[in-house]
Each structure stands twice: as C-alpha cells, then as structure tokens.
Amino acid sequence: MTEPQFKSWQSIQDEVLRRIHAREWPPGAVIPNEADLAQEFGCARATVNRALRALAELGLVERRRKAGTRVALHPVSRATVDIPVIRQEVSALGKIYEYRRLSRARAAPSLGLARRFCAEGSIQCLHVTALHLASGEPFVFEDRWINLETAPAADAQDFKALNANEWLLANIPYTHGEIRLAAQAATEAEAMILDTRPGAPLFVIERLTWDHARAVTFARLCYAPGHSIVTQLGAAP
Template identity: 65%
Template sequence: MSQPRFRNWQAIQDEVLRRIHARDWPPGHVIPNEVDLAAEFGCARATVNRALRALAEAGMLERRRKAGTRVALHPVSRATVDIPVIRQEIEDRGQSYTYRMFSRKIARPPVSIQARLCPDSPVDCLHVTALHLASGVAYVFEDRWINLATVPAAANQNFDTISANEWLLATVPYTHGDISFTAEAAAGAEADLLGTARGAPVFVIDRTTWDHDRAITTVRLSYAPGYRIRTSVGTPVSV
C-alpha cells in the first residue's frame, strides 16, 4: 500500500495553495465542499476544515455561510500586530523602564479631539502628556485625552508614578478601538523631548478606544527615531 499523500492539515493546505497558484482554482472559483474534499483527500472532514480555516485567515479563501468557500478575488497579506503596554514592551527588550509626566489638566478638548471622544456635545476631559524612557533614553511621547464622562475616576489619578497607559488598561475595560500608523515630522516640543531634530521622521500610533458606544480615551504615541514594528504575513509554514 502506498503512503497517504495527505497526512495532516498542512499537507492539504499546501495542495489547496498549489491548485490556487496553478489556476486550477482561479480567483472567485467556488471550491468543493468539505465533505467532498475529505473524500478526495482520504482524511477527516475536521482536517480539511482546519486547512481551509488557516487559508481563510491568511486571506487566500473567502468563506460564506451559504455560498460556500471560494478563492479570494483579491488575496491580501494579513499581518497581526501585537501592541503591549509600553512598560512591558520596553522590559521585553531587556531595558529598564522609567516614566516622566509633563502635564496634567482638565479641559475642554480641541475640536479634533472632541470629534473622537464626544462628537455629540463637548465634555470635560483630562489631558495628560508624558515621556516613557528605555534605560534612560526617550522611547515614546504620550499625548492623551481621557473622557471624564466615561471614566470619572481618572480625575482622581495623579499619573505621576503609574502612567495613564497602564492605569487605563488595568482598570477600564474597553470593547474595541481604532488604531492607525503614520510617519510624521516631529513637532517642536515633541522633537526636543524625543531628542531628535524638529521635522525628523517619527513613527506615530493614533488610538481611540471605546466601551461599547462610549469613548474612553484617545492617544497619540510618537516614537523616537529607529522605532520599528515587526510582524509576519502569510499562511502557516508547513516544514
């Protein structure tokens, strides 16, 4: 008897990928259902399901409840980015973490911030700016507004020893958030604090988080030069 060709889900994934790339199954093609594929490959349906799920997560297949599974019309590279607490990110690099708060005041936010935190009617917010350092060197500048209508307890926090970043993650649950990455020119005070020239390129993360429909906070994190987000793309490797 010959060895079965499809011993595991990775072997099935490779075969499905081969058919996609050979255009046996072109973009938009509805592929056979799991039961038929399991019969063809001589394996359990769960094994086929595992392979198709991995390919769908990687963006190669589109699974539709009723219309079946088809080859993606426009396959994308799908990358997962993990964004830890800043203290943790610095300690994971083997560096020591320190934190310096610069300002803290309650105020009506500017219109651009209101649009994110309180689009219906302006409310008082807590504005905190702070620098996070890695082994004594500026790592990221935090410019944050906290919605006091959603998080009244923030008004009682000094944020001089624990950062707003860490306090919020530890105490205020959020359901979802918007996040974006850009390259921007370092503005005056920000450039000075980050130890870079004014106008130098800085990597910026903008993030706004909500608890259901109530906005919690919006933050602009600008990283000192050299910051790099690393991740990976593609289907799982079968070796």
C-alpha cells in the same frame, strides 16, 4: 424566576466575559474553580473547562496548574491588534523602563477630537502627557486625552507613578478601537522632548478606544527615531 441554564461552552464564555467586563471579576482576580462554576451553571465541568481554555487563548484569563484561573492583569484581544503595555515593550528590548509625567490637566478637547469622540456639545477630559524612556533614552512621547464621562475615576489619579496606559488597561474596559499608523515629522516641541531635531521622522500611533458606544481615550504616541514594530501573521508551527 428561573435561573438561566448554561448548557454550551459558548454561553458560559459569554457569562464569564460579562463578569470580567462589569468588573465583578477585576483584573488580577482569581475566579471560582471549575467545579464551583459547573455547579453554579448547572453543566458538566468539561464544558466549563472548554470555555475557560477559549478565554485563555484570547489572552483574557491566565490558567496555571494548582493556582487556578485568574483574570489577566492586562487583558487583550488576540483577534485584533493588541494594546501594548509600554513598560513591556521596553523590557522586551532588554532595557530599563523609566516613566516621567510631563503634564496633567482637566481640559476640553479640540473640536476635531470631540467629533472623533462623537461628543454632542462640551465634553470634559483629562489631558495627560508623559515621556517613557528606555535605559535613560527617550522611547515614546505620550499625549493622551481621557474621557471623564466614561472614566470618571481617572480624575482622582495624578499619574505621577503609574502611567495612564497601564491604569486604563487595568481599570477601564474597552470593547473596540481604531488605530492609525503614520510617519510624521517631529514638531519643535516633540523634538525637544524626544531629544532629536525638528523635522526628524517619527513613527506615530494614534489610538482611539471605546467601551461600546462611549469613547474611552485617545492617545497619540510619538516614538523616537529608529523605532520599528515587529508582528506575526498566524501561529508559528
């Protein structure tokens, strides 16, 4: 069989994306250099360079002089809202990050959540709750459900040291997702965890991510009172 020819930088970009998504090149891996890729794809080195630059602009690979090109440890899509790494959110505030896993159990989600997962019949999930702190103060309460049909490797993780947020970004690919932002009153349980009063206004993010047609995880993130998000529109001049 004749090997496919890659003549355009877009076709090379698509092939590199396929390898990253399939974990042939996992997060943190150094990919072959431009000369080797040009030989493999049967194209000019400049064509490979253009494809890798485009992927770097998307945040999917990191390029450093003399160090080569590496798959981003926490790849994100710049064309949509990023999935933040909570540790980095805390560090950006100049505070010390701390993590506490509160609970971990295999469980069936509620009927409403199963429907959001588009699951037919029963579905097995890993339910993990955790508290992320900033310099000793509650920062965000994480209530997460992981679909074990999509991410079976999560069942072997205790998430005591490495939080589910970072583990999923490093190990389970996602193609798209849904994010809901809301202001909600703290329940008694949320208030106790976040060290505030019941009914206090909380900034809540609900995020459901998918790998093509398969739901990966649903996370409900309740930030302590006073939290705000700053974002940018377009590129700075």
